Amino acid sequence: xxxxxKRGLGRGLDALIPSIAGDAVPGARATxxxxxxxxxxxxxxxxxxxxxxxxxxxxxxxxSFNEExxxxxxxxxxxxxxxxxxxxxxxxxxxxxxxxxxxxxxxVMAGLETVPALCRDVSDTDMLKLGLIENIQREDLxxxxxxxxxxxxxxxxxxxxxxxxxxxxxKRATVANTLRLLNLPRDVQGRVVDGSISMGHARALxxxxxxxxxxxxxxxxxxxxxxxRQAEQLAAPKQPKKRQAPAKDPNVASLExxxxxxxxxxxxxxxxxxxxxxxxxxxxxxxxLDRILSVLRGNR
Numbered sequence: 001x002x003x004x005x006k007r008g009l010g011r012g013l014d015a016l017i018p019s020i021a022g023d024a025v026p027g028a029r030a031t032x033x034x035x036x037x038x039x040x041x042x043x044x045x046x047x048x049x050x051x052x053x054x055x056x057x058x059x060x061x062x063x064s065f066n067e068e069x070x071x072x073x074x075x076x077x078x079x080x081x082x083x084x085x086x087x088x089x090x091x092x093x094x095x096x097x098x099x100x101x102x103x104x105x106x107x108v109m110a111g112l113e114t115v116p117a118l119c120r121d122v123s124d125t126d127m128l129k130l131g132l133i134e135n136i137q138r139e140d141l142x143x144x145x146x147x148x149x150x151x152x153x154x155x156x157x158x159x160x161x162x163x164x165x166x167x168x169x170x171k172r173a174t175v176a177n178t179l180r181l182l183n184l185p186r187d188v189q190g191r192v193v194d195g196s197i198s199m200g201h202a203r204a205l206x207x208x209x210x211x212x213x214x215x216x217x218x219x220x221x222x223x224x225x226x227x228x229r230q231a232e233q234l235a236a237p238k239q240p241k242k243r244q245a246p247a248k249d250p251n252v253a254s255l256e257x258x259x260x261x262x263x264x265x266x267x268x269x270x271x272x273x274x275x276x277x278x279x280x281x282x283x284x285x286x287x288x289l290d291r292i293l294s295v296l297r298g299n300r
Contacts, residue, residue, distance in 0.1 A: 045118070089121065201231045263281060265283060
């Protein structure tokens with residue numbers, strides 16, 4: 001495990017997926033020749049599999065798939081073929097997906113009978129890592145899916161946030177801010193997943209103290225179409241209004257001005273009840289105090 005922590009996950013796919021961008025699926029329009037054997041990573045087996053028979057990755061961090069985007073990918077596959085094989089592993093008499101679920105789903109939508117696949121020997125502990133790597137590199141995960149995957153990685157490999165950040169090639173602050181989104185109530189997290197609000201909106205809502213307040217603010221953001229900046233202003237703590245001092249009596253103000261000119265320093269007259277009050281005379285050094293006392297004693 002110690003050696004695993006020293007390796008960044010960003011290189012994991014390079015070790016599994018060779019550069020074979022020219023591959024196409026039988027039955028698709030584009031059918032370039034198969035890649036030379038030496039371009040396949042050591043230990044890999046090139047297969048053509050029925051996409052409907054491939055079992056999904058049980059540790060796939062992605063839970064939301066945009067149907068419109070899948071339809072666009074399916075049309076691209078019909079036109080140009082599958083440009084990159086999926087990664088699978090052998091599980092008994094079947095094959096289990098390691099990475100490439102969007103491509104598999106799109107192939108099913110496109111009606112293809114086979115999808116190119118590389119079969120590798122992948123351990124259970126690598127399944128989540130490799131699925132996460134692919135989606136991070138492709139930026140396919142929404143913020144909540146990414147946060148959930150980070151949390152799972154930290155729990156499964158007992159990583160700290162610093163170790164996780166090093167493994168996925170992100171700054172620690174970025175990882176920490178993403179994980180904080182899991183503190184939001186479920187309904188708000190759902191709005192991030194379905195794209196109703198952005199990660200920026202969600203982060204702004206974290207400034208509110210209670211789940212009820214966060215949910216209410218989330219609804220307001222959606223209903224009013226607020227920007228992230230407006231959401232930040234909505235969630236910002238309300239500053240108490242400063243009490244304005246009552247207007248000073250003109251006679252008292254005139255008296256203060258007269259005393260200030262006479263003594264050459266700031267003078268404040270504070271009026272109380274029953275015609276009581278006090279006079280405050282400020283000085284800024286002992287020499288200043290001696291000068292003021294001389295004035296009061298008539299020794300100017």
